[in-house]
Amino acid sequence: MSGFAEKLGALAGGLPQDAATPLRQAGLAAFRRHGLPHKRLEDWKFTGLGDLDRNDWRLAANDATPFGTLPPDASLKPLAEAVAGEPGLLDLLMPETTASAAMAALNAGLLRNAWLLDIAPGAQLSQPITLAHRGVAGQLENITLFMRLGQGAQASLLESHQGAGWYNGVLRLRLAQNAVLEHARLQTGGKDAYHTALLDVHLAQGARYRHASLLAGAGLARHEMQVCLAGEAAEADISGLALPRGDGHLDHSLRLEHAAAHCRSAQLFKNAVDEAGHAVFQGRIRVAPGAQRTDAQQLCRTLLLSDEAQVDTKPELEILADDVSCSHGATVGDLDAGMLFYMQARGIPAETARRLLLQGFAEEITQALEDDALRAPFADAVAHGLGSAA
Amino acid sequence: MSTILEIRNLHATVDGKAILNGIDLTIRPGEVHAIMGPNGSGKSTLSYVLSGRDGYEVTDGDILLDGQSLLGLPAEDRAREGLFLAFQYPVEIPGVANAVFLRSAVNAVRRHRGQPELDAMSFLKTAKARMKQLQMDEKFLQRPVNVGFSGGEKKRNEVFQMLMLEPRMMILDETDSGLDIDALKIVAEGVNALRGPERSALVITHYQRLLDYIVPDFVHVLAKGRIVKSGGKELALELEAKGYGDILGEAA
Numbered sequence: 001m002s003g004f005a006e007k008l009g010a011l012a013g014g015l016p017q018d019a020a021t022p023l024r025q026a027g028l029a030a031f032r033r034h035g036l037p038h039k040r041l042e043d044w045k046f047t048g049l050g051d052l053d054r055n056d057w058r059l060a061a062n063d064a065t066p067f068g069t070l071p072p073d074a075s076l077k078p079l080a081e082a083v084a085g086e087p088g089l090l091d092l093l094m095p096e097t098t099a100s101a102a103m104a105a106l107n108a109g110l111l112r113n114a115w116l117l118d119i120a121p122g123a124q125l126s127q128p129i130t131l132a133h134r135g136v137a138g139q140l141e142n143i144t145l146f147m148r149l150g151q152g153a154q155a156s157l158l159e160s161h162q163g164a165g166w167y168n169g170v171l172r173l174r175l176a177q178n179a180v181l182e183h184a185r186l187q188t189g190g191k192d193a194y195h196t197a198l199l200d201v202h203l204a205q206g207a208r209y210r211h212a213s214l215l216a217g218a219g220l221a222r223h224e225m226q227v228c229l230a231g232e233a234a235e236a237d238i239s240g241l242a243l244p245r246g247d248g249h250l251d252h253s254l255r256l257e258h259a260a261a262h263c264r265s266a267q268l269f270k271n272a273v274d275e276a277g278h279a280v281f282q283g284r285i286r287v288a289p290g291a292q293r294t295d296a297q298q299l300c301r302t303l304l305l306s307d308e309a310q311v312d313t314k315p316e317l318e319i320l321a322d323d324v325s326c327s328h329g330a331t332v333g334d335l336d337a338g339m340l341f342y343m344q345a346r347g348i349p350a351e352t353a354r355r356l357l358l359q360g361f362a363e364e365i366t367q368a369l370e371d372d373a374l375r376a377p378f379a380d381a382v383a384h385g386l387g388s389a390a
Numbered sequence: 391m392s393t394i395l396e397i398r399n400l401h402a403t404v405d406g407k408a409i410l411n412g413i414d415l416t417i418r419p420g421e422v423h424a425i426m427g428p429n430g431s432g433k434s435t436l437s438y439v440l441s442g443r444d445g446y447e448v449t450d451g452d453i454l455l456d457g458q459s460l461l462g463l464p465a466e467d468r469a470r471e472g473l474f475l476a477f478q479y480p481v482e483i484p485g486v487a488n489a490v491f492l493r494s495a496v497n498a499v500r501r502h503r504g505q506p507e508l509d510a511m512s513f514l515k516t517a518k519a520r521m522k523q524l525q526m527d528e529k530f531l532q533r534p535v536n537v538g539f540s541g542g543e544k545k546r547n548e549v550f551q552m553l554m555l556e557p558r559m560m561i562l563d564e565t566d567s568g569l570d571i572d573a574l575k576i577v578a579e580g581v582n583a584l585r586g587p588e589r590s591a592l593v594i595t596h597y598q599r600l601l602d603y604i605v606p607d608f609v610h611v612l613a614k615g616r617i618v619k620s621g622g623k624e625l626a627l628e629l630e631a632k633g634y635g636d637i638l639g640e641a642a
Contacts, residue, residue: 337444342481345441346495346551347469347502356494360485360534 004053019084027108030097043100046280046312047251057140068130073123079114104198107170114144121150128156135165143169149179156371160186166194175207182210184374186381188217195221205231213240215250216385222251229263239268241365243385244277251280258291267298273309284316291321298328394590399451402439409435411615420587425594427612428634433594437563441475442468470502472558476548483535520553541568549580560591566600578603598630
């Protein structure tokens with residue numbers, strides 16, 4: 001058992017007894033068994049969390065909802081209260097008990113700042129829902145969110161993570177039939193911040209989900225995504241941009257499952273790694289037996305901008321249906337010398353040319369967002385992330 | 391008499407291979423010179439050597455712009471000193487809008503000249519006027535640099551940049567390739583509009599056609615990295631009529 005797991009008793013001591021207690025018990029038991037994930041686990045091959053052991057953490061005593069002002073079509077309640085009224089939720093929220101899912105187990109084990117947000121069927125939200133967290137040094141912020149979009153509902157979600165400390169979060173999204181969600185996620189924490197997050201998305205028939213993630217801060221961040229296209233004709237566009245610098249370690253890990261026929265998914269991940277930064281992209285696509293006419297594409301492009309910069313990419317395809325169109329690709333390179341020369345031949349200073357090319361590289365991820373209200377803050381955060389690098 | 395560009399005994403190598411073998415050329419203010427030559431004669435290498443591309447090594451000789459040696463200056467400084475290369479193959483830059491790219495360039499040049507930078511409004515005003523002159527759609531300002539442009543649109547975009555940057559020395563590398571006759575005329579009008587007593591041009595071309603519209607004062611024939619024959623504009627017509635074989639035969 002790791003040192004961290006030994007300290008857990010103290011962390012978990014002050015937690016309430018309520019309808020969510022079975023989740024806490026199951027989560028703590030699983031986490032105690034496995035401890036912090038380490039590089040000997042296949043899913044964590046490139047990212048170990050051993051550093052977390054070396055710090056003393058206190059659980060943030062913050063029970064305020066991370067959501068901003070909500071529209072009338074959205075209803076928010078504490079998760080324990082929701083579970084009390086709808087016991088079936090327990091099954092949906094129960095963490096996996098494998099070693100590689102230990103962080104989600106820990107999240108369940110320390111469940112306290114936890115919320116259920118329901119968007120009414122057919123709702124068309126005109127403003128994005130905002131979800132903001134700013135961490136404090138020395139504190140573990142453990143947030144658990146469950147968000148459901150009713151049939152045909154359409155919404156945008158702007159999620160942001162800043163500050164210091166350690167964030168360990170789980171966000172589960174359930175999109176009912178034909179629901180549409182566009183989700184931008186900005187992680188721009190300070191260089192001492194740790195960030196471990198699980199995003200779990202489940203799409204019913206005809207549901208459409210669009211996600212763009214920016215990892216542009218934190219000493220160590222892992223944004224783990226699992227997306228299940230569970231109903232026919234569901235669509236998922238998942239993209240991410242990681243900008244590690246200093247000795248930052250930024251990890252996008254995605255498991256995407258085509259469980260139903262006639263679904264489409266596209267993954268586009270980009271890394272621009274500078275100084276002694278380290279980027280990780282793991283992308284697994286599984287096409288279940290019977291998921292015919294699946295269209296699943298994956299592309300990861302990386303720029304290594306210094307001699308010390310590192311990237312690890314691991315694409316995995318498991319295709320158990322025969323009528324599918326799947327592709328994956330990965331490229332690693334430096335900024336294009338021809339483009340740099342072209343800009344310099346117009347008088348643009350080399351540093352400016354580099355910055356413009358990096359912005360151009362990032363632009364494709366920004367443009368993946370369709371909602372202006374998400375794209376503008378995403379573009380600002382990208383510009384800031386690249387600017388601080390120069 | 392003053393000169394804008396002076397090339398003295400220029401020798402250059404690419405990957406250790408000698409491509410330019412002693413070029414001498416003097417271009418005075420207001421003059422338009424054409425360099426013609428068969429494929430592989432060193433035309434494009436000359437344009438890259440002049441503009442300062444990495445990998446093109448000058449092994450002997452000198453290049454002077456307004457009496458100042460350009461050797462040792464990076465490409466960006468040469469551009470700010472007033473050298474402009476219109477590329478044979480303009481580069482596509484995904485994700486960077488034409489307007490952002492060009493405004494960065496214009497302001498870099500203006501700062502160098504001690505002029506105030508153009509704000510977004512005055513930049514757009516000037517840019518739109520120049521585009522009109524070249525019959526370019528304004529939508530090209532917001533599109534990524536050269537991405538998805540046709541061959542003709544790319545060349546027009548080169549001349550557009552040139553009109554915006556108002557260089558002292560224009561170098562046009564095969565600007566006619568890929569252009570139909572109408573586009574060729576528009577591009578030539580753009581270049582001619584810039585002609586004046588304080589500005590010179592070096593037009594590099596394989597074919598005589600462009601020189602019907604940008605009429606040169608002098609024509610030089612390049613072969614195996616050297617100028618083997620020089621003359622007036624009639625030399626271009628002679629080349630067109632006889633082909634390179636005869637001229638090179640005479641010169642040998």
